[in-house]
Amino acid sequence: MKYSHEIVIELPREKVVELFNNQENAFKWMKGLDKWDHLSGNPGETGAKSKMVFKSKRGEMTIEEEITRMELPDVINFVFTSKGVKNWNDNRFDIISDNQTRWTQNNVFKFKGMVWVVSILMPKAFKKQSLANMHDFKSFAEGAEKS
Template identity: 35%
Template sequence: MKYTVSIEIALPRERVVQLLADPAHMPKWLRGLVLHEPLSGVHGQVGTESRVVMQMGKQRMECTETITRREPADLRGIPKGHAVHFDREIVGEGMWSAVRETLTEGGPQKTLWVSESEYRFSGLMMRLVGRLMPGAFRKQSQQHMQDFKAFAEEGKDVREAKG
């Protein structure tokens, strides 16, 4: 299963990249995040493996995330017109995913964030989930982007949201 979601954020690309790259901000916008800890490497750097635990309702999911691409490697002073790329692979029980994030300038005070996701499932239960609920994965990705936009632009924290 593959899909692409995108969102425009009313902030300069450099600021959006800073906020996305800072692990201290993740719980503020990544709805359901319980834990995100590097097992090896440095957060956000290519090759870093992290343990990620997410809670969605009564469902708890644990997986391993590996950063596969970060361009440019140094996020300070990114030349105008250059895209920023963050790619990662996520492996959990019965699931493999690759996510490719691209951030481009949408104007002097705007950033376009495009996220391409690919999922593969194994095991009967996970294959059924993938077939019966493909829209749920896309919807969750879009929700994470909307939550980040609200955090970045307005300082909203998903942990303070009702419902």
């Protein structure tokens, strides 16, 4: 499955990237993020790997993250891997104006096992979740600037 989303954040690109690239901020906008442990590589650089643990009413989910391309302020790419799912995630940050940034996110998903069945029955759920995460970051970032 492949899809893209984009949103406009009412902040300069420099500020958007600074907020996005700060791991501690993720706990403020990624719903359910409970732990984030560094596994290998230099944190915040291409090749770095981490383990993220999310908790929800449905239980706990562990996701491994690998930074595959770090060329900020323009691009940061990840590969996220969890049970039955692999997600290549390409994020681009473009200047629209002095106080506006376009965040474009391209996703490619590969599924195995029962998750493959879910992806066939409910493909919109993945797209909806990605867009919700982007809007959660936008709300956090724009709110953080006002604080």
